[in-house]
Amino acid sequence: MTSFDRPLSGETMVFDLAGETRTARSARADGDARRTARTLLKDGPLRMTLIVLEPGAEMAEHAAAGPITVQPVEGTIRFRAGADDEQVLGPGQVLSARAGVRHSVSSDDGAAFLLTVVIPARAT
Secondary structure (H helix, E strand, O other): OOHHHOOOOOOOOOOOHHHHHHHHHHHHHHOOOOEEEEEEEEEOOEEEEEEEEOOOOEEEEEOOOOOEEEEEEEEOEEEEEOOOEEEEEOOOOOEEEOOOOOEEEEOOOOEEEEEEEEOOHHHO
C-alpha cells in the first residue's frame, strides 16, 4: 500500500515496523534505488519516515530544518555529524540531533531506521 492509499495522520496510529520495512524493501527491489523512504506519519510539524539502506548505501551530508531522532530498526547505521562526531547505532538505540546539524548516514551491511523530524512552523 502506497502512502497515497493509507492515512498519514490520525487521532492514534500504530505502526508495524517489521511489516513496513518489508514493504519498503519490496519497493526497493522493484527499482534500482540504493535507499527507500516510506513516510509513516505526516501530522502538522511532525514527520516520521522509515528509511531502508542497501549494503554500502549512504545518504549524503545534509541538514534538517528541525530537530531529528534516528532509531535503527534493523542492522547498523553510521551517523556522521561534522568531522569529529561519528556514532554507530543499532536496534535499541536512539540518536537525537538539533535543527540544522549537518550529517550523513550510511550502512555497511544494510539497515532500516526510523527518522523523526519536527518541522518548524516557518519551514512548512
